Amino acid sequence: MARREYPVKHGVKVFGTTGENSWFVPVSARDKDWNLSLGHTWQVRRSNFDTMMLKEAEARGTTIMRGTATKPLVADDGSVRGVTVRWSDGKSEDIETQVVIDCSGQATFLANQRVTGPKYLGNYDKQVAFFSQTTGAVRGSGTSGEDAKDNTVIFYAKKFHWSWFIPLDKDVVSIGMVTPNANFLAKKQTPEEFFRNEYYDINPKLRECVPQMNLVEKVHVIPNYSYQVRGFCGKGFICIGDAHRFIDPIFSFGVSVTMREAEFAAPLVREYLEGKNRNGKNPFHEHQIFCEKAIDNLEDMIDLFWEQPFAFATFVYHRYPDELTDAFSSRIYPTERQPSPAILAFRKLLKRTREYDKDDYSVPIGSRYHPERAAIWEPNSPVDTTEQWMGAR
Numbered sequence: 001m002a003r004r005e006y007p008v009k010h011g012v013k014v015f016g017t018t019g020e021n022s023w024f025v026p027v028s029a030r031d032k033d034w035n036l037s038l039g040h041t042w043q044v045r046r047s048n049f050d051t052m053m054l055k056e057a058e059a060r061g062t063t064i065m066r067g068t069a070t071k072p073l074v075a076d077d078g079s080v081r082g083v084t085v086r087w088s089d090g091k092s093e094d095i096e097t098q099v100v101i102d103c104s105g106q107a108t109f110l111a112n113q114r115v116t117g118p119k120y121l122g123n124y125d126k127q128v129a130f131f132s133q134t135t136g137a138v139r140g141s142g143t144s145g146e147d148a149k150d151n152t153v154i155f156y157a158k159k160f161h162w163s164w165f166i167p168l169d170k171d172v173v174s175i176g177m178v179t180p181n182a183n184f185l186a187k188k189q190t191p192e193e194f195f196r197n198e199y200y201d202i203n204p205k206l207r208e209c210v211p212q213m214n215l216v217e218k219v220h221v222i223p224n225y226s227y228q229v230r231g232f233c234g235k236g237f238i239c240i241g242d243a244h245r246f247i248d249p250i251f252s253f254g255v256s257v258t259m260r261e262a263e264f265a266a267p268l269v270r271e272y273l274e275g276k277n278r279n280g281k282n283p284f285h286e287h288q289i290f291c292e293k294a295i296d297n298l299e300d301m302i303d304l305f306w307e308q309p310f311a312f313a314t315f316v317y318h319r320y321p322d323e324l325t326d327a328f329s330s331r332i333y334p335t336e337r338q339p340s341p342a343i344l345a346f347r348k349l350l351k352r353t354r355e356y357d358k359d360d361y362s363v364p365i366g367s368r369y370h371p372e373r374a375a376i377w378e379p380n381s382p383v384d385t386t387e388q389w390m391g392a393r
């Protein structure tokens with residue numbers, strides 16, 4: 001698909017409970033003097049994006065070998081020195097390497113193998129997302145700004161209940177719904193039945209935007225997506241993106257945060273391969289705290305949205321529009337004037353301070369809203385994976 005065929009996104013529009021009021025965050029860029037200017041971006045299907053990334057990596061000299069990492073190779077001093085990989089013919093092979101970069105997403109390969117520190121449940125661990133794609137959805141009518149036809153739209157219902165609408169191409173829109181796990185389990189329906197039955201209750205505006213669900217693929221389910229892994233960098237390894245932390249999909253940060261982490265890690269890995277920074281317990285310690293602080297900024301923003309949505313909307317529009325536009329664009333890193341006055345104000349409202357302990361983690365860690373469950377996540381618990389949920393119905 002040529003670039004001009006991708007839906008052009010000018011921002012994110014969020015509808016409040018009644019579907020009558022909304023607020024909008026535009027896509028924007030900062031120049032080198034930190035001046036903000038309006039911009040746009042593209043909605044790209046994940047499969048297309050991944051293919052582009054893979055082709056680019058290959059063009060730059062990467063050898064691609066497709067297999068499943070089954071076991072890390074760990075030296076006596078605890079450093080990671082490679083992985084065992086299972087190939088598609090069923091054969092396994094040990095691959096020795098100086099650095100393992102764990103990009104295994106929610107599978108959290110190194111955390112589940114207990115190479116990292118523990119994995120904690122996050123604030124949004126009791127929720128489940130249902131999603132599919134539909135044709136026939138009604139988009140905005142404009143070509144730019146908040147009514148641009150291919151903007152992302154979020155529909156807020158009440159705490160922990162919301163829905164998304166993301167145009168994927170000229171015909172198809174990704175639609176999804178998030179709800180507490182307990183609602184789904186109580187209804188004893190299949191994911192598709194539940195999605196179809198509950199979707200329109202999220203927000204009255206949805207009837208207008210999705211007059212009919214003409215689903216063009218199956219209904220997917222992702223449960224328990226909120227977690228945080230301690231000690232995600234160490235001798236011979238770095239976890240990137242969802243392999244160490246995911247908070248909540250509400251504002252679509254995931255891929256951009258992952259990409260930015262990879263960008264920050266790349267020069268460090270190069271230096272490591274050149275033999276630099278080999279001493280000490282954790283050669284990627286600075287990187288770890290840099291990423292951790294950035295995602296803490298996001299977490300404070302997301303938490304305030306859920307805890308005090310009206311205050312949040314006021315901040316977006318009146319007090320800190322530019323700072324929030326930055327956060328929505330993933331300009332969240334300590335080198336990007338963060339934590340901004342907006343994030344500091346959120347912390348005040350949340351009655352939260354961020355102090356980093358000797359292991360570079362903000363305390364408390366894990367679920368603040370379900371303190372009884374601010375617990376360590378055990379791999380292979382009864383509802384640990386999407387497959388188990390799909391099969392459980």
Ligand SMILES: Cc1cc2nc3c(=O)[nH]c(=O)nc-3n(C[C@H](O)[C@H](O)[C@H](O)COP(=O)(O)OP(=O)(O)OC[C@H]3O[C@@H](n4cnc5c(N)ncnc54)[C@H](O)[C@@H]3O)c2cc1C
Pocket residue numbers: 067068069070103104105106107109129166222225240241242243246249252253254255256258
């Ligand atoms: C419901 C929901 C909606 C979301 N919506 C958005 C959105 O609109 N926009 C957005 O930017 N983000 C969104 N996200 C977040 C986004 O999907 C993730 O943050 C992002 O995909 C993380 O990228 P990643 O590369 O870390 O992991 P992934 O994209 O999950 O990639 C991990 C890859 O590793 C592979 N893998 C796993 N284990 C192994 C192994 N042992 N060996 C080999 N390969 C392995 C997997 O097969 C997979 O291909 C959403 C998340 C959820 C839960």
